[in-house]
Amino acid sequence: xxxxxxxxxxxxxxxxxxxxxxxxxxxxxxxxxxxxxxxxxxxxxxxxxxxxxxxxxxxxxxxxxxxxxxxxxxxxxxxxxxxxxxxxxxxxxxxxxxxxxxxxxxxxxxxxxxxxxxxxxxxxxxxxxxxxxxxxxxxxxxxxxxxxxxxxxxxxxxxxxxxxxxxxxxxxxxxxxxxxxxxxxxxxxxxxxxxxxxxxxxxxxxxxxxxxxxxxxxxxxxxxxxxxxxxxxxxxxxxxxxxxxxxxxxxxxxxxxxxxxxxxxx
Numbered sequence: 065x066x067x068x069x070x071x072x073x074x075x076x077x078x079x080x081x082x083x084x085x086x087x088x089x090x091x092x093x094x095x096x097x098x099x100x101x102x103x104x105x106x107x108x109x110x111x112x113x114x115x116x117x118x119x120x121x122x123x124x125x126x127x128x129x130x131x132x133x134x135x136x137x138x139x140x141x142x143x144x145x146x147x148x149x150x151x152x153x154x155x156x157x158x159x160x161x162x163x164x165x166x167x168x169x170x171x172x173x174x175x176x177x178x179x180x181x182x183x184x185x186x187x188x189x190x191x192x193x194x195x196x197x198x199x200x201x202x203x204x205x206x207x208x209x210x211x212x213x214x215x216x217x218x219x220x221x222x223x224x225x226x227x228x229x230x231x232x233x234x235x236x237x238x239x240x241x242x243x244x245x246x247x248x249x250x251x252x253x254x255x256x257x258x259x260x261x262x263x264x265x266x267x268x269x270x271x272x273x274x275x276x277x278x279x280x281x282x283x284x285x286x287x288x289x290x291x292x293x294x295x296x297x298x299x300x301x302x303x304x305x306x307x308x309x310x311x312x313x314x315x316x317x318x319x320x321x322x323x324x325x326x327x328x329x330x
Contacts, residue, residue, distance in 0.1 A: 070162060074116055087276045088116060092162075094275045095119035097184040099172060099200055101152045102126070103250070103260030104190030104214050104267065106138035111268035113156040113163055117275070120156065121166040121184055124149045135257040172196055174319035177203045186274055188212040188267055192249060194241040195322035201226060201234035202319055205309045210274055210283075214267040217247075219256045219291040221263035224282050224301060225270050231283030232303040233310040241326040259291050 066085070077083050077091075096117050098105050101124035112120055128136075128143045128151055143151045149169040156165050168180055181187055181203045189200045189211060197213070204211040210228035215221065227233045266287065273279050286299045308315045 070116075073160070073162075077115070082278050083276060087278075090276055091116045091272070092118040094186070095121070095184045096271060096275070097121040097123065097181055097187045098190060099123045099187065099196065100190035100192065101138065101148045102132065102190065102192065103135045103216065103255065104264040105152075105188075106136045107261050107264030108188055108190055108268045108271070109138060109152055109156055110159065111265060112271060113160045113165075115268075115272055116160065117163065117272075119164045119166065119184075121168060121180070122149050122152055123168040123170075123172050123180065124152065125169050125171055131251075135255060135260050137261065172199060174199065174321060177319050178207060181207055181209065184209070186210055186212065186271055188214075188271055190214060190264065190267070194247075194326045195328060197234060198241065198325060199319060199322045202309050202316060205233050205314075206317065206319070212267050212270045212274070214263045216250075216255060216259050216263050218253055219259060221259055221266075221289045221291070223263060223266045223270065223287045223289075224285065225274065226283070227310060228274065228281060228283040230303065232301050233307060235309050236304040236307045237286065237301055239304075239307075244327045256291055262289060262291065 074088050077088050078085055094117050096112055098108055101109060101122050126148050128139045128146050128148055130144050132139060138152055138155055147169055149167045153165045153167055172180060177199055187200060187204050187209055189197060191197055201211060205227050211226040213226055213234060214223045270282055273281055284301055286301045288297045305312045
């Protein structure tokens, strides 16, 4: 049953063809895990909460830093030094008190990855490092869950949906990580402040489409965005039958040491 307040809140969704009350109920009964509550996670979390996704999990162990506020619009100046996970939860519940927010203020590892991801229908990866990306991808394949992926670099971004509708996984496109130190992070290379808003919003769009069964997802496609020239370009992404995780004869059936795989010494 919907309350009058909920009907008013979701009115613009409910009148949409393809959504309606049934679709909004789907969102209310859905669960989504967002890995990372930084630049990408901020718009993702705000839009999923506003849309009425009933259960949202947040994996984030960092604290709010002043340098985050140039792009991480989920946080405010008076929250610098606070736990991002706790600050995010307070903001989301203030935006929509009808949802549930689960917190995982810890590092996602091979030891806890499957346990953390298991309760959710869909996973969004807003992380900023390669070990986490490979870990999340492999966990989603092992658990049979779709994955919405996004990444940003300076003025450019990319978005895809992996392990969905027979499409590829992250490893099909990127079988091996780049050599350590060859891809600088945001702190080293910088990032255009509005870029995470564009890419994160696209990721939230794909998540809602998957949950609602609307339109065509980015499964089998990699969407590239050039922020300097305002251009989008789509590339075909095919599943690799020899992929060690999602291929016809998978060799990886358990989570690995991803820092070692990416050449990062512990």
